[in-house]
Amino acid sequence: MPATLADLWFDRARTQADDLAADDGTRRVSWGELLRLADGAAERLATAGVGAGDVVVLQGRNTVEWVVTAGAVHLLGAALAPLGSEEPAAARQEYAVRVGARAVVAEHPAAGELALSAVQPGDLDAGTLPPRRANPAASAVAVVLATSGTAGHRQWVAMEHAVLIRMYDDVAGLLDMASGDRLLGIVPLAHSFGFNGLLVLALLSGASLRLVPDRDRDALAGLVRESAATIVAGPPALLHDLAAAVRAGESLGPQVRLFMTGATEIRPSALLPLAAEVGIPRVSAGYGLTQTCGTVALCPNIAQASDGAHVPMTVLPGVEVAVLDAVGRPVPPGTRGRVLTRGYHVAVPVGDDGWFVTGDEGHLHPDGSLCVTGRVDDQLVVSGFNVDPVRVELALERSPLVARAAVVGVPDPRSGHRLVAVVVPADGVDAAGRNEAAVLADARAVLTGYEVPRTVVWVDALPHTTTGKLSRAAVRGLLAEHLTDQEHVQEA
Structure with missing residues (x-):
């Protein structure tokens, strides 16, 4: 080698x-x-x-x-x-x-x-x-x-x-x-x-x-066909785009053998019908983090391995995975908990035991395969890319119109999460001065495209815990109320 x-x-x-x-x-x-x-x-x-x-x-x-x-x-x-x-x-x-x-x-x-x-x-x-x-x-x-x-x-x-x-x-x-x-x-x-x-x-x-x-989403299907691609790689959103193109009369050609994807949570019930619709016979799913050099586990064909709701993935040789409860105790197979991993692939400093603690939730099967079921921390995933809400919040608070901001994710079938910014106006900013476009323009100066929220919701105050920390769970509840009131929601 x-x-x-x-x-x-x-x-x-x-x-x-x-x-x-x-x-x-x-x-x-x-x-x-x-x-x-x-x-x-x-x-x-x-x-x-x-x-x-x-x-x-x-x-x-x-x-x-x-x-x-x-x-x-x-x-x-x-x-x-x-x-x-x-x-x-x-x-x-x-x-x-x-x-x-x-x-x-x-x-x-x-x-x-x-x-x-x-x-x-x-x-x-x-x-x-x-x-x-x-x-x-x-x-x-x-x-x-x-x-x-x-x-x-x-x-x-x-x-x-x-x-x-x-x-x-x-x-x-x-x-x-x-x-x-x-x-x-x-x-x-x-x-x-x-x-x-x-x-x-x-x-x-x-x-x-x-x-x-x-x-170019409109040219994507033609590009797959004309390039004679045999493997198409990307987040699940890409398969949604290809399916939409096929429904509009496009064709990918007969040569694509594999759609290769990776995200925190892969749902076969959503991806396999899309793959069948566009004529791709095989979908693989990988799980990993940049801190682990990109891959921890892989399922070469989710149609053959799916347990229904999630994908059991084979842990790579030389890699270990554990699932622990909230107090750090191993849980039995089938029980959800926080995913940890250790081995040659961990590329960031860890403790003496070598375990890297992820922000992901999952469970192990008796054969040692891993199912990742979601996130246990506040990290969000948009079109396959991790988004740190704190980083986005700091960018939003650059605007002189914003006093405080909280960013949460709304489930989106295409991109995984749709980012929503819940913002408190700065002192002196009344309803007429709540300019969402200006707020997002300031944020775009320091963020990449997928980190920019698509929706801005203005509120009078953000909810906090008794210790003074921002309560994201309460923000999500607050957001559910406001998203039903279109007068307070601006799509960016």
Whole structure:
């Protein structure tokens, strides 16, 4: 087994030099070409001072240029720190400081940053593979990915080469992934699902990537058909969109064999009819967190394993899972509790016992398989992405119109949760001054698109517990009353 992602880049170029590696609708490259392009980009990054052990922030859409630059970082023995393409410049600068970046590469760079286009090499010698530039240890950091924190700020999770290769080699095997597969890359490569579940899997299996720089719901079904995608990956909302397109007369073609998804809670009763409607014979479901390098357990085919309401997932080799009650005692199979995990895959500091405590609720089956049934903390999931409500609340409170804010999730069959902001107006702001558009505009300056609430509800005060803490349960009850009064609700 190759030791690093750089090894995988060379393996693909040696064994599948002329096979299609990636295309983004405007540019197609083979594995051999991709390696040579990455080596040329590595030369440009080296000229900018990047070397082994450094960190490079990369921001951009899902394009061939993005993949080339990611490969260049790994060929240099550096660590990649990708950032979502929607992140504003201020967030990018904060991110670079937090991860100690040597360089920032962006599709639309600010002062002092490198343009993604400028990193791309010119003409290259065809047919020859470049020499190795660096030989990082298998334990070196390959990628640093951002995840929502629990106190209004983010965590930065460093993932090692060996961990990613071990984990996603197991995942590729469970999904029967091979070089003939074609992955549709709608999920952003800057996120764990995209980087690990698309790029790393492609490097391991030799499957090609059809990258999607800009998602267009109306063009989605045609893109699946015309790209000859065999695997479509994304949150459950994506399957809802495909089903809507098919109902409108579109076709995905006969080639799609697998819809690969992951979310806190997967309901077969909702997903399997949609898959049948669009003609996808197999749906897989994975569970994991960025803090655990993306995957803890996987069900390769939810139609074969479903227990009705939830999906029993096989825990990956080398990974342990436990379910505890509210006071930390193990519960018997079938009893719900908080999910914990430990093993080689945990990439954040934990206690001496090695257990990482998740915010998820679930139960174990007697055979050791895991069912995830929801959240036990306040974290929300929108279209497959974790959203920390505290972070969103702080962004909303930037507005001079808002004194306090609370964010909760309303169940949504398409996106998992629809974010609702319950806000208290600032002193002096009367009913006429409650401008939802202005409040959300201020929030958008520091949030990504999926973190922005869709609904704003104005209230006179937020409910608190006897100890002075915000009572989210009471907020949800308050929200239920207001959502029936359309005069107080503004859809954003």
